[in-house]
Amino acid sequence: MNQACAHIIDDDEAIRDALQWLLKTRAVACRTWDSGEAFLEAWQPSWRGCIVLDIRMHGMSGLECFDALLARGCELPVIFITGHGDVPMAVAALKKGAFHFIEKPFTDHDLEDLVEKALALDAERQRAAANRDNIEAHLATLTQREREVMDLILEGKYNKVIADQLSISMRTVEAHRSRIFDKMAVRSAVELAQMLTVLRG
Amino acid sequence: MNQACAHIIDDDEAIRDALQWLLKTRAVACRTWDSGEAFLEAWQPSWRGCIVLDIRMHGMSGLECFDALLARGCELPVIFITGHGDVPMAVAALKKGAFHFIEKPFTDHDLEDLVEKALALDAERQRAAANRDNIEAHLATLTQREREVMDLILEGKYNKVIADQLSISMRTVEAHRSRIFDKMAVRSAVELAQMLTVLRG
DNA sequence: GTCGCCATTGTGGAATACCGCATACGTGGA
DNA sequence: TCCACGTATGCGGTATTCCACAATGGCGAC
Numbered sequence: 285m286n287q288a289c290a291h292i293i294d295d296d297e298a299i300r301d302a303l304q305w306l307l308k309t310r311a312v313a314c315r316t317w318d319s320g321e322a323f324l325e326a327w328q329p330s331w332r333g334c335i336v337l338d339i340r341m342h343g344m345s346g347l348e349c350f351d352a353l354l355a356r357g358c359e360l361p362v363i364f365i366t367g368h369g370d371v372p373m374a375v376a377a378l379k380k381g382a383f384h385f386i387e388k389p390f391t392d393h394d395l396e397d398l399v400e401k402a403l404a405l406d407a408e409r410q411r412a413a414a415n416r417d418n419i420e421a422h423l424a425t426l427t428q429r430e431r432e433v434m435d436l437i438l439e440g441k442y443n444k445v446i447a448d449q450l451s452i453s454m455r456t457v458e459a460h461r462s463r464i465f466d467k468m469a470v471r472s473a474v475e476l477a478q479m480l481t482v483l484r485g
Numbered sequence: 486m487n488q489a490c491a492h493i494i495d496d497d498e499a500i501r502d503a504l505q506w507l508l509k510t511r512a513v514a515c516r517t518w519d520s521g522e523a524f525l526e527a528w529q530p531s532w533r534g535c536i537v538l539d540i541r542m543h544g545m546s547g548l549e550c551f552d553a554l555l556a557r558g559c560e561l562p563v564i565f566i567t568g569h570g571d572v573p574m575a576v577a578a579l580k581k582g583a584f585h586f587i588e589k590p591f592t593d594h595d596l597e598d599l600v601e602k603a604l605a606l607d608a609e610r611q612r613a614a615a616n617r618d619n620i621e622a623h624l625a626t627l628t629q630r631e632r633e634v635m636d637l638i639l640e641g642k643y644n645k646v647i648a649d650q651l652s653i654s655m656r657t658v659e660a661h662r663s664r665i666f667d668k669m670a671v672r673s674a675v676e677l678a679q680m681l682t683v684l685r686g
Numbered sequence: 687g688t689c690g691c692c693a694t695t696g697t698g699g700a701a702t703a704c705c706g707c708a709t710a711c712g713t714g715g716a
Numbered sequence: 717t718c719c720a721c722g723t724a725t726g727c728g729g730t731a732t733t734c735c736a737c738a739a740t741g742g743c744g745a746c
Contacts, residue, residue: 366572369570369571369572370570370572371567371570371571371572371575371586371588372587372588374572374575374576374579375575375579375585375586375587378575378576378579378580379579379585384576384580385572385576386573386576387572387573427691427692427693428692429692429693429694430692430693437675438675438679439675440671440672440673440674440675440676442731442732442733443732443733444731444732452693452694452695453694453695453696454695454732455694455695455696455697456693456694456695456696458733458734458735459693459694459695460693460694461733461734462734462735470641471641472641472674473641473673473674473675474638474639474640474641474674474675474677474678475641476675477675477678477679477682478639478678478682481678481679481682481683482682628721628722628723629722630722630723630724631722643701643702643703644702644703645701645702653723653724653725654724654725654726655702656724656725656726656727657723657724657725657726659703659704659705660723660724660725661723661724662703662704663704663705
């Protein structure tokens with residue numbers, strides 16, 4: 285399930301099948317869901333790809349499903365499909381972060397194009413997230429004390445000042461500093477600073 | 486003209502007057518324009534505030550005006566106003582970066598609220614831009630050579646390595662380094678790195 | 687209990703950064 | 717022409733970093 289995959293959520297089986305067939309001919313992996321509830325129950329944060337979400341469904345609407353996903357931290361690009369145009373709805377969805385909002389009828393090409401772009405966006409986001417995860421994994425190996433020392437290093441303070449501030453000896457600060465650079469796989473405080481501003485910026 | 490100001494662009498004088506009156510009662514400074522062309526000719530990059538832009542106008546349409554503004558680097562939040570709902574148009578405008586897309590009829594409160602939020606967004610952007618401008622102003626005082634040395638410092642290299650790479654002596658690198666810190670108003674390479682990652686991140 | 691991890695401190699020395707002062711050359715403007 | 721500025725270099729001294737090695741006490745896991 286770590287494969288990028290277009291999730292088609294629609295309560296109309298005929299449409300699910302049609303979309304799935306369309307995307308499969310374009311070599312896009314698909315998975316279909318017959319309701320927002322079903323998708324929400326199954327969804328895992330590690331999933332990649334995008335979501336094609338029908339607005340009007342029995343039970344939970346597409347918009348409700350979207351809201352629930354956002355609340356759970358799902359960042360998959362969402363392409364909304366709707367039968368009848370509604371500008372305020374489209375505006376609200378996009379301002380909340382939806383990827384696109386398209387009205388029926390649309391051409392095969394329209395949807396293929398949208399799905400491809402959504403998948404590309406997600407791939408790009410995943411690359412950025414992988415960077416952050418990697419840095420955070422390094423950070424996680426630091427002990428509490430090492431993190432305190434690191435914070436002070438990142439303020440550009442001398443070991444001497446850090447030692448005073450933490451009421452420990454300079455030697456200890458040096459030992460921490462050395463281990464920090466080692467664990468974070470950097471050679472200088474400058475590299476460390478750049479690494480972490482990527483994380484926070 | 487450095488005052489935040491809501492620019493109302495509409496070829497219907499009655500609407501211009503109505504919107505202007507509405508916003509003025511809310512203590513929002515306004516300026517009105519009877520065409521996209523007129524606004525485009527007058528617009529200056531230093532202007533702050535937001536734009537309320539009618540879609541359908543004689544001559545240049547609101548969307549054309551928007552495209553032209555984007556091409557010129559205008560980043561003012563744009564609130565589109567349209568008489569007849571058109572989802573694809575709204576989606577396209579928002580994906581290009583428009584702030585909002587609202588259909589007539591709307592209530593006074595709707596527009597007041599949108600304009601206030603757009604102004605707040607612009608104010609926030611201006612704060613961030615002021616930061617960047619400040620840093621760039623410092624950067625601009627650096628000589629060519631100093632910038633080269635700075636780039637190498639930001640790669641975490643020792644003065645010795647920098648000297649080798651630029652085929653100059655370590656002493657000279659030290660001199661540059663000192664002036665760089667002085668001009669950039671920082672005390673350490675770490676601060677410099679953080680300053681510049683803010684600029685680039 | 688023993689082992690490993692963490693925080694702590696220490697020694698001593700080599701490498702590097704940081705600072706003020708002085709000098710020199712070329713270029714462009716007053 | 718003289719002055720300001722950017723670039724480049726050097727000296728001497730102090731502060732700081734970086735490194736390898738060694739050691740102690742606390743704490744949780746096996």
